[in-house]
Amino acid sequence: MPKIVDHNLYRQELLSKCFDLFASKGYGSVTMREIAQGIGVSTGTLYHYFSGKEAIFLQLVEEQTKQDISNFLATADRNQPLSGRIETLFNFIAKNEDYFQQQILIWVDFCRHQDNQEVLNNEKLKQADEEIRQVLTDYLQVDELIIELIFSLIYGILMARLFEGKTISYTNQGNLLAKMLTVYLQ
Numbered sequence: 001m002p003k004i005v006d007h008n009l010y011r012q013e014l015l016s017k018c019f020d021l022f023a024s025k026g027y028g029s030v031t032m033r034e035i036a037q038g039i040g041v042s043t044g045t046l047y048h049y050f051s052g053k054e055a056i057f058l059q060l061v062e063e064q065t066k067q068d069i070s071n072f073l074a075t076a077d078r079n080q081p082l083s084g085r086i087e088t089l090f091n092f093i094a095k096n097e098d099y100f101q102q103q104i105l106i107w108v109d110f111c112r113h114q115d116n117q118e119v120l121n122n123e124k125l126k127q128a129d130e131e132i133r134q135v136l137t138d139y140l141q142v143d144e145l146i147i148e149l150i151f152s153l154i155y156g157i158l159m160a161r162l163f164e165g166k167t168i169s170y171t172n173q174g175n176l177l178a179k180m181l182t183v184y185l186q
Contacts, residue, residue: 011049015060023102027109057110058124065128069135076139083178085140090174093154101162
């Protein structure tokens with residue numbers, strides 16, 4: 001009797017393994033053959049599901065964006081004051097810090113190996129960014145300018161903690177941001 005394969009589930013499993021491989025070796029330093037070998041499938045199987053390494057990355061971004069939003073919204077309570085919503089966001093980032101740091105490093109490596117205009121004009125990357133920004137805009141109930149500030153702060157904290165150690169506190173930075181925004185929005 002032939003084995004029944006859920007192709008969508010199998011594709012997600014492959015993407016998860018690719019994330020781990022990209023995180024450990026870097027996006028730019030592996031070929032499709034090395035990816036197939038590293039995740040334990042044939043090159044033909046990999047090409048059956050993905051047209052190339054860039055397609056893997058873009059589908060990975062798409063899947064992770066959906067999962068990240070879902071995971072965040074599962075912890076989010078919209079009925080809190082702004083300070084509580086910011087605390088929830090920063091706690092979510094802190095809880096998933098290693099994952100988000102790996103994600104940033106993979107994105108940076110991907111961008112290093114692409115033409116800058118292609119990255120800026122890539123519809124899947126723009127859509128992922130817009131979805132995350134919209135979720136945070138709706139959740140925090142602030143405008144786009146403030147969302148950009150929050151993104152900058154979060155990325156800065158993640159990078160500083162990656163390179164300087166765990167010296168910056170998510171809690172302290174989140175509390176300071178909440179105080180600043182409360183004064184600013186009054």
